[in-house]
Structure formats: structure tokens, C-alpha cells
Amino acid sequence: MGNAYTGIITANLKRLFGDGSRDSAALLPAAVRDGGLEFRAFGQDCRLAPDGVFFDGRSDDGPRAIVVTLYALTAAADPCRLEPFRAYTEFADTMPYAGAFTTHSEQPLVPLVEALGQARRKVLEIFGGRDGRQITGGDLSLIVYPLPKVALCYVCYLADEDFPASVKCLFSGNADRFLPPDAMADLAEYTTAAIARVLKKA
Numbered sequence: 173m174g175n176a177y178t179g180i181i182t183a184n185l186k187r188l189f190g191d192g193s194r195d196s197a198a199l200l201p202a203a204v205r206d207g208g209l210e211f212r213a214f215g216q217d218c219r220l221a222p223d224g225v226f227f228d229g230r231s232d233d234g235p236r237a238i239v240v241t242l243y244a245l246t247a248a249a250d251p252c253r254l255e256p257f258r259a260y261t262e263f264a265d266t267m268p269y270a271g272a273f274t275t276h277s278e279q280p281l282v283p284l285v286e287a288l289g290q291a292r293r294k295v296l297e298i299f300g301g302r303d304g305r306q307i308t309g310g311d312l313s314l315i316v317y318p319l320p321k322v323a324l325c326y327v328c329y330l331a332d333e334d335f336p337a338s339v340k341c342l343f344s345g346n347a348d349r350f351l352p353p354d355a356m357a358d359l360a361e362y363t364t365a366a367i368a369r370v371l372k373k374a
Contacts, residue, residue, distance in 0.1 A: 178233050200244060207221060212300060212320065215318070220241065225237035243355070253346040256345050257343065260343060272361075277363075292314055302315050304327070307325070308327045316363065321350050326367075327339070343356065
């Protein structure tokens with residue numbers, strides 16, 4: 173039995189694999205194997221196929237699957253442009269989602285800033301990222317790639333005697349070329365959740 177997301181995922185996959193004019197493998201980019209598209213997403217091996225979305229070989233019919241199918245349908249031919257990194261609210265039509273973005277994408281990592289610093293190499297390895305302090309400053313700054321053409325930069329400040337710890341999640345400069353505004357917020361939320369899971373295992 174499906175859930176509320178199943179119909180959306182099925183429709184997106186039908187559009188994706190039914191549009192012979194769109195070179196999705198080049199746009200994502202993705203490898204083509206056995207009729208499906210394979211690439212890294214949310215720090216896992218992702219496969220899009222006519223029969224579903226799979227992360228690390230397991231079928232997924234949740235909101236992450238919607239995000240990757242929207243990415244596959246939306247992604248432009250442009251390369252990822254990192255700089256200037258931009259706050260979520262700097263992109264058009266994001267204000268309706270701004271409050272939820274802060275609550276779900278930034279605040280969950282605030283109590284984990286020290287742990288993130290200790291496990292940063294593991295996080296960067298999983299998400300194919302790099303240190304971002306020379307670009308954004310901060311006590312800790314990690315650039316990660318939840319999707320091949322969309323980077324997120326988590327700029328973190330440790331607590332001191334004057335200020336509490338804080339986390340700011342920024343997007344690569346042209347992230348809106350690859351996802352609609354609501355899916356951008358979802359991308360950050362599920363990336364944050366994935367990072368938090370890595371920290372709990374570290």
C-alpha cells in the first residue's frame with residue numbers, strides 16, 4: 173500500500189522516463205545503468221528507475237524521493253555555481269517556507285555544533301564536501317553536496333561567554349536552477365537530518 177507521496181513519485185517518474193527529449197543523465201549528471209539513473213543524493217547511492225526510487229538499494233517512497241525526482245525533472249544544463257553562497261530567503265518565492273526552513277534545517281544542528289566539528293571529516297567524506305571557512309568564515313564551515321549540482325554550506329559558530337552556538341545553512345549561488353523553492357527547503361531539512369544521523373553514529 174502506498175502513502176501520500178506515492179502518487180507524486182509515480183507521476184514524476186512517469187514524466188521523467190517518458191520524456192525522450194530530456195537528456196537527464198547529462199543534466200543531473202547521472203550514470204545510466206539497466207534503464208535507471210544513478211547518482212549520489214543525501215550522502216547515499218541513489219537510483220531513479222521507472223519502478224521507483226532507491227537509496228543504497230532500498231526502495232524509498234517518502235519525501236526524499238520526491239525531492240530527487242523533482243531535481244531530475246527541474247535540473248538545468250548549468251554547472252553548479254558555488255559563490256556567492258546565498259541564504260534561503262535570498263531566492264525568489266521562499267518566504268512562505270522561511271520559518272520552517274530555520275526550524276528544520278538550521279536549529280537541529282545547533283546543539284550538535286561541537287560534535288559536527290569533531291566528526292567533520294566523516295561528514296565531508298559521506299557528502300563529498302570540503303571545508304568552507306575561507307569562503308564563509310565561521311568557527312566551522314562545511315560545504316556538502318546533497319545533490320550533484322546543489323551544494324549547501326553550514327556555517328557554524330561555537331558557544332562562548334557572550335553568544336550561544338549558531339548554525340546558518342546557505343545554498344550554492346544558483347541552486348534555484350535545479351529545484352523549486354519548496355523542494356530547496358526540503359533538501360536542506362533532509363540533509364540536516366542525515367548529518368545528525370551521522371553524528372549520532374560517530
